[in-house]
Amino acid sequence: MIKSKRQQKLEQKQLQSRRTKSSSFATKTPFRDAERNFKSRLPPPDFSKVIDFDNLENCLDEIKDKVIEVELTADLGEECENLFGKYKDGACIERKKAYLFKDLPDAQKHVIKRCLKDFTKHPNISNLDTHYVLPKQGIWELYEKVINNILDENDKECFIPLKASSINKNNDVQYSDDGEESTLITGPPLESTKSTTINEEKSDPPPSSTVSILPPSQLIRKLRWITLGYQYHWSTKTYHFDRRFEFPQDINDLTTAVVKAIDGIGFPDGSFIHKYDVTKWKPEAGVVNYYQLKDNLMAHVDRSEINMDAPLISFSFGHSCIFLIGGTTRDTPPFAVYLRSGDISIMCGPIRGCFHGTLPSYLTSNNAEDPEWDIYGDFMSTTRINVNVRQVF
Numbered sequence: 143m144i145k146s147k148r149q150q151k152l153e154q155k156q157l158q159s160r161r162t163k164s165s166s167f168a169t170k171t172p173f174r175d176a177e178r179n180f181k182s183r184l185p186p187p188d189f190s191k192v193i194d195f196d197n198l199e200n201c202l203d204e205i206k207d208k209v210i211e212v213e214l215t216a217d218l219g220e221e222c223e224n225l226f227g228k229y230k231d232g233a234c235i236e237r238k239k240a241y242l243f244k245d246l247p248d249a250q251k252h253v254i255k256r257c258l259k260d261f262t263k264h265p266n267i268s269n270l271d272t273h274y275v276l277p278k279q280g281i282w283e284l285y286e287k288v289i290n291n292i293l294d295e296n297d298k299e300c301f302i303p304l305k306a307s308s309i310n311k312n313n314d315v316q317y318s319d320d321g322e323e324s325t326l327i328t329g330p331p332l333e334s335t336k337s338t339t340i341n342e343e344k345s346d347p348p349p350s351s352t353v354s355i356l357p358p359s360q361l362i363r364k365l366r367w368i369t370l371g372y373q374y375h376w377s378t379k380t381y382h383f384d385r386r387f388e389f390p391q392d393i394n395d396l397t398t399a400v401v402k403a404i405d406g407i408g409f410p411d412g413s414f415i416h417k418y419d420v421t422k423w424k425p426e427a428g429v430v431n432y433y434q435l436k437d438n439l440m441a442h443v444d445r446s447e448i449n450m451d452a453p454l455i456s457f458s459f460g461h462s463c464i465f466l467i468g469g470t471t472r473d474t475p476p477f478a479v480y481l482r483s484g485d486i487s488i489m490c491g492p493i494r495g496c497f498h499g500t501l502p503s504y505l506t507s508n509n510a511e512d513p514e515w516d517i518y519g520d521f522m523s524t525t526r527i528n529v530n531v532r533q534v535f
């Protein structure tokens with residue numbers, strides 16, 4: 143049978159489309175399916191199986207059956223009074239379970255302020271540093287001056303120059319400056335990372351020549367992460383062992399209290415008991431993630447640390463998210479959990495090496511009225527902050 147050119151073209155197109163479909167089927171995993179569900183706009187995501195610690199009694203039985211309530215070994219309020227608040231009658235039970243500084247908004251505000259105002263300053267490195275020459279006072283203080291009308295965005299002081307040089311025209315790094323959602327993808331480290339790359343010189347990523355000059359009020363919304371302690375080299379997924387800044391004492395105290403509180407917790411049948419001697423705990427590196435409403439963090443495992451026995455401790459502030467936590471491959475269907483402001487997630491034991499990621503949850507955060515808090519509250523009304531802390535050695 144002789145086929146017309148048009149027919150041949152159509153058949154080729156159909157074949158191509160079948161090939162694409164089958165190759166995307168090859169990358170289809172239960173983890174990807176879950177990500178797709180929560181990213182979907184039409185049809186809307188199915189939230190029916192999300193574990194909601196604020197509303198556990200109304201969760202499906204199959205969800206409730208997967209959750210074990212554990213008693214913490216220490217009371218966080220007693221361990222770290224300035225951040226978890228003073229011990230109050232009745233509050234003890236709350237803090238001895240998995241629900242932590244929920245009713246202590248001042249403690250949350252303290253950490254949020256630190257993340258926005260202090261940790262965004264040099265020497266800590268942020269995603270913006272790759273592309274912009276950030277001001278000494280830090281991007282947040284400049285933004286505050288604009289919002290408080292101390293500075294006009296046309297003022298010279300508000301001009302944040304680009305780092306891009308003409309040498310680099312064809313060597314763009316991935317950076318979204320189009321106001322759309324951005325995805326930070328972290329994955330397994332390169333092979334034999336631990337032994338070979340400790341002392342290697344690690345070059346900084348080149349600035350992009352396509353990002354635009356932006357006023358502080360827009361640039362602050364592009365802030366995606368900063369690193370604390372040992373700075374992280376994202377492209378090799380290893381630490382800069384020669385670039386280490388002092389780790390903030392308050393975050394150190396917060397995590398130390400958590401490490402103490404979780405020592406000895408585990409499954410009632412004894413099949414897993416978490417043990418980590420608090421005197422060995424050294425918070426050496428941290429990532430502060432700043433998520434705008436549609437941002438997500440794709441499935442990854444954090445395995446850049448030489449010490450994988452120490453827990454990874456992670457705090458959520460502001461907007462809630464869906465946290466997916468699966469197994470050691472993407473083939474394990476993940477659990478989905480709401481993380482709300484004040485929640486602490488801990489990855490320890492067998493979970494430390496598991497795939498996880500975050501997706502927007504479309505739940506709002508609650509912001510108390512407080513004039514001192516205005517600018518922060520406004521920013522946090524579209525933001526989620528995550529502070530995660532690791533021991534490297």
Ligand SMILES: O=C(O)CCC(=O)C(=O)O
Pocket residue numbers: 429431439444456458465481498499500528530
């Ligand atoms: O945002 C979160 O809760 C998780 C962040 C995370 O997994 C990471 O930075 O490695």
Ligand SMILES: [Fe+2]
Pocket residue numbers: 442443444498
């Ligand atoms: Fe992670």
